[in-house]
Amino acid sequence: MRNSTMVEVRIKCPRCGESLMDEDRQIDGHPSICAEGYFEGNRGRIWMSSLYGSYNVESELDVPEGDVTEFSCPKCGESLNSTRSCELCKAPMVPFGFAEGGVVQICSRKGCRRHLVEFSDIRAELRSFLDSYSAFF
Ligand SMILES: [Zn+2]
Ligand SMILES: [Zn+2]
DSSP: OOOOOOOBOOEEOTTTOOBOEEEEEEETTEEEEEEEEEETTEEEEEEEOOBTTOOOEEESSOOOTTOBOEEEOTTTOOBOOOSOBOTTTOOBEEEEEETTSOEEEEESBTTOOOEEEEOSSOOHHHHHHHHTOOOOO
């Protein structure tokens, strides 16, 4: 069966393994992915669409395009920004775990859509679907 509906991904913290899905805060009609952000002395929640390929984001932080946000887990408080840097803009990449297995790394710079998907044992059909996308968030 084929349709044009985007796949909803379930995301967990790569550090503590807790789900980052916020069932109460919906974006694109689906539960969002909730992370904590830190920018210029302010801390706030960031909600990202869980639909792969959607860039819809809501945030308590007012981050201008081109600036870098420090991401952390709202559950364990650990920083999520990694030492790996974006190939395009050199900002730190931020890893998020797929509940099904595998990791997606997104760029922490607002407006940069670089992402990397790294699979371990993610379901094959989800993998081929995600491989066909070149953009995330
Ligand atoms: Zn955590
Ligand atoms: Zn980047």
